[in-house]
Amino acid sequence: MSEKSQPRMDIVLGLILFVGMPVALYMALIGAPTEKTMGDLQRIFYFHVPAAITGLTAFALNFVASLMYLLRKNRWWDSLALGSAELGILFFGMVLITGPIWAKPVWLVWWTWSPRLTASFILCLLYAAYLLIRKSFEDPDRKAVIAAVFGVIAFIDAPLVWFSIRWWRDIHPSPMLETGGLAPSMRPALGICVAAFLILFLYLLRRRFYLETMRNKVEWMMRRIDEV
Amino acid sequence: MYKIWAIFRKDLIIEFRTKDSLTSMLFFGIVVLVIFNFALGSLHETIRSAVPGVLWVAFTFSGTLGLNRLFAAEKENGCLQGLLMIPADRGAIYLGKMLASFIFMLIAEAVIFIIGLVLFNLTVWAEIPYLLLVFVIGTLGFSAVGTLLSAIAVNTRLREVLLPLMLFPVILPILISAVEATDIILNAADYRALKLPLTIMTAFTILFGTISCLLFERVLEE
Amino acid sequence: MIEVRNLAKHFGRFSALRNLNLTVSDGDFISLFGKNGAGKTTLLRILAGLSRPSSGELYIKPSRQAPSRFIRGRIGYLSHDTSLYMDLTALENLRFYARLMDVPANAPALSERMKQVGLSGRERDPVRSFSRGMQQRLAIARAFLHDPDILLLDEPFTGLDSSGGDFFKDYLASARAGGKTCIMAIHDFRLGYEIADRLVVINGGTIALDIPKSSLNYEQFHEKLKHLLA
Numbered sequence: 001m002s003e004k005s006q007p008r009m010d011i012v013l014g015l016i017l018f019v020g021m022p023v024a025l026y027m028a029l030i031g032a033p034t035e036k037t038m039g040d041l042q043r044i045f046y047f048h049v050p051a052a053i054t055g056l057t058a059f060a061l062n063f064v065a066s067l068m069y070l071l072r073k074n075r076w077w078d079s080l081a082l083g084s085a086e087l088g089i090l091f092f093g094m095v096l097i098t099g100p101i102w103a104k105p106v107w108l109v110w111w112t113w114s115p116r117l118t119a120s121f122i123l124c125l126l127y128a129a130y131l132l133i134r135k136s137f138e139d140p141d142r143k144a145v146i147a148a149v150f151g152v153i154a155f156i157d158a159p160l161v162w163f164s165i166r167w168w169r170d171i172h173p174s175p176m177l178e179t180g181g182l183a184p185s186m187r188p189a190l191g192i193c194v195a196a197f198l199i200l201f202l203y204l205l206r207r208r209f210y211l212e213t214m215r216n217k218v219e220w221m222m223r224r225i226d227e228v
Numbered sequence: 229m230y231k232i233w234a235i236f237r238k239d240l241i242i243e244f245r246t247k248d249s250l251t252s253m254l255f256f257g258i259v260v261l262v263i264f265n266f267a268l269g270s271l272h273e274t275i276r277s278a279v280p281g282v283l284w285v286a287f288t289f290s291g292t293l294g295l296n297r298l299f300a301a302e303k304e305n306g307c308l309q310g311l312l313m314i315p316a317d318r319g320a321i322y323l324g325k326m327l328a329s330f331i332f333m334l335i336a337e338a339v340i341f342i343i344g345l346v347l348f349n350l351t352v353w354a355e356i357p358y359l360l361l362v363f364v365i366g367t368l369g370f371s372a373v374g375t376l377l378s379a380i381a382v383n384t385r386l387r388e389v390l391l392p393l394m395l396f397p398v399i400l401p402i403l404i405s406a407v408e409a410t411d412i413i414l415n416a417a418d419y420r421a422l423k424l425p426l427t428i429m430t431a432f433t434i435l436f437g438t439i440s441c442l443l444f445e446r447v448l449e450e
Numbered sequence: 451m452i453e454v455r456n457l458a459k460h461f462g463r464f465s466a467l468r469n470l471n472l473t474v475s476d477g478d479f480i481s482l483f484g485k486n487g488a489g490k491t492t493l494l495r496i497l498a499g500l501s502r503p504s505s506g507e508l509y510i511k512p513s514r515q516a517p518s519r520f521i522r523g524r525i526g527y528l529s530h531d532t533s534l535y536m537d538l539t540a541l542e543n544l545r546f547y548a549r550l551m552d553v554p555a556n557a558p559a560l561s562e563r564m565k566q567v568g569l570s571g572r573e574r575d576p577v578r579s580f581s582r583g584m585q586q587r588l589a590i591a592r593a594f595l596h597d598p599d600i601l602l603l604d605e606p607f608t609g610l611d612s613s614g615g616d617f618f619k620d621y622l623a624s625a626r627a628g629g630k631t632c633i634m635a636i637h638d639f640r641l642g643y644e645i646a647d648r649l650v651v652i653n654g655g656t657i658a659l660d661i662p663k664s665s666l667n668y669e670q671f672h673e674k675l676k677h678l679l680a
Contacts, residue, residue, distance in 0.1 A: 070443075070446065122397055122400055125396075125397040126397045126398065129393050129394045129397055129398075132386075132390065132393055132394075133380070133384075133390065133394065136384040136385055136386045136390055137383075137384060138461075138462065139450075139461045139462055140462050141460070141461075141502075141504065142383075142450060145446055145447070145449075146380055146447060149376075149380070149443045149446060149447055150380075150394065152439065152443070153373070153376075153398060153436070153439065154397075154398070156435060156436075156439065157397070157398050157400075157401065160401035160402075160428065160431070160432055160435075161400055161401050163401070163428055164400070164401035164402075164404045164405050164408075164425075164428050165404060219462055219463050222463040223460060223463055223464070223465045223468075226463075226464070226465065227465065227468060227654070230549065231549065231550050234546060234549040234550055235550075238535070238538070238542075238546045241538065241542065242535060242537045242538065245537050245538075246537050301535060301536075301537070304535075304536060305531050305532050305533055305534050305535070305536065306529060306530070306531025306532070306533050307531075307533050307534070307535055309500060309527075309529060309531060309533055310533030310534075310547065310592070310593075311550070312499075312500055313498060313499075313500070313522055313525065313527055314522065314547075314550040314551055315520065315522045315523030315551065315552065315596075316550065449500070449501065449502050450495070450500065450501045450502070
């Protein structure tokens with residue numbers, strides 16, 4: 001992401017979102033057919049699933065960026081890791097909010113300790129800890145190293161969390177993308193929503209990354225001022 | 229190899245001289261048991277199924293206390309600096325410290341376990357070898373991650389607060405598996421079900437032991 | 451030989467070292483002068499391999515890169531901290547470090563070390579009972595247990611009384627005769643001038659002056675130093 005192309009690319013992404021988000025909303029709320037048993041309630045699914053996919057993508061990106069930072073020691077990767085961790089929590093926060101809203105009328109409870117729910121919750125805790133670590137180091141280089149170490153640990157921990165609770169009885173609907181249980185008429189809406197969320201993620205990530213780059217630049221300039 | 233041993237021995241000598249960590253670990257673990265005893269007082273018939281969870285909560289809390297102290301002596305006079313200057317792979321420092329935290333925790337666990345048996349009126353002679361296996365693997369995994377995170381936490385402002393925040397979510401897989409394994413041993417007839425939790429615990433320990441050993445150096449360099 | 455090129459170390463907005471170049475030949479005895487916070491300790495820590503430079507290159511020959519485990523065995527670093535365990539006895543401290551440094555750890559050899567630093571008879575006392583000066587003596591014995599070729603010293607005279615100071619001056623003189631290399635951060639101008647054969651001044655994280663002792667007498671050097679650090 002070079003600095004000159006930054007604003008132009010962001011304008012393009014912003015425009016796509018400006019058009020894409022209403023389309024996604026229309027498809028989710030009006031365009032897609034109403035589900036047989038759950039009725040309109042099922043429409044929350046078009047936000048829940050894309051948010052989960054985007055959140056997982058963000059955490060995976062954090063892992064790659066953390067690993068690259070440990071290997072290359074370039075701030076570029078650290079800024080990327082930070083941005084993706086924050087956005088991962090944001091999108092997983094959406095998952096954890098939309099989930100109970102749907103669950104209350106369907107399961108009659110807000111929350112249950114099923115594997116999928118538990119794992120999502122732990123994932124959020126792990127990355128919240130990641131952000132807390134970043135807050136407790138003053139020196140940016142130290143902070144970046146420690147955060148990268150924890151980023152690697154957190155991502156490797158995630159599948160272990162999943163396997164360790166797998167034997168719990170799961171009442172969460174199995175992912176319809178895997179089982180192919182989603183009616184073909186619902187697929188376009190889901191596809192558009194996933195695309196819209198991913199573009200939103202990309203846009204926000206770029207903005208966050210840009211801010212972090214500015215911060216690094218300010219830091220560098222302050223050093224230069226001191227030296228002169 | 230003998231350097232790992234030397235670091236471990238040094239920690240052992242200091243601990244038996246000061247008894248700083250072990251006393252607080254034991255005290256805290258026992259307090260947790262007593263609190264649970266009150267909280268679960270009305271459930272006399274089903275107490276056996278609550279014991280695994282209670283035990284591991286006590287182990288985890290007392291272990292966290294131990295980890296908080298693990299690098300305290302190294303920080304006091306900049307001893308860590310002296311260790312970092314030795315002509316050896318810095319992974320040896322990690323392994324020595326990990327061994328120390330592992331043994332301290334195991335000692336604390338043994339005492340907490342025996343007191344737990346008395347408090348909860350359990351008889352478990354036949355199950356002890358299996359329980360020992362679960363305790364050893366579980367504790368090994370706990371200290372594998374814990375030692376690395378403790379080395380991170382000791383250099384921060386928040387220190388004692390930061391450690392549990394990092395540690396608890398990370399150790400969750402091994403904790404859940406350990407509780408499950410303990411539960412199978414105490415409450416189920418069929419020990420074949422032990423295979424899954426034990427596999428996860430072993431995988432966790434090996435995976436995080438290796439990663440921590442490799443990353444330890446990066447965590448300590450400024 | 452140590453070679454440092456364009457070394458910089460930043461802590462966020464603060465730069466402790468910048469654009470620092472220094473070449474140290476075998477057998478150089480360098481006194482490092484500078485105000486508090488000038489970067490002396492940071493430089494020593496980087497040379498010791500305890501801290502990573504933000505940029506720049508560092509060679510400690512024959513190694514081509516930053517201090518590795520093999521180089522570490524040739525460096526003796528004496529810092530502000532004594533690196534001693536308060537709850538172990540003096541002898542236990544030495545024995546522990548001797549094992550880690552691959553040095554004979556038997557009691558007679560270590561007692562000999564204790565004698566060298568003037569602490570014989572105190573082997574079995576815990577370090578906690580030692581005065582600051584005695585701790586510093588023991589720290590000296592500890593840091594140089596493995597007879598390193600390169601001595602990195604950070605204010606080594608801190609806490610030493612006059613007899614301890616004399617002892618350490620003798621120690622450095624014999625190290626110098628033995629062809630060791632030494633870089634010493636020191637705030638006492640006269641003492642630093644007396645011991646070294648090369649005088650280096652760090653100011654604002656970079657080398658402000660680097661001259662052989664023979665080029666200036668003490669009064670001239672003192673004037674220059676005061677001027678530089680003003």
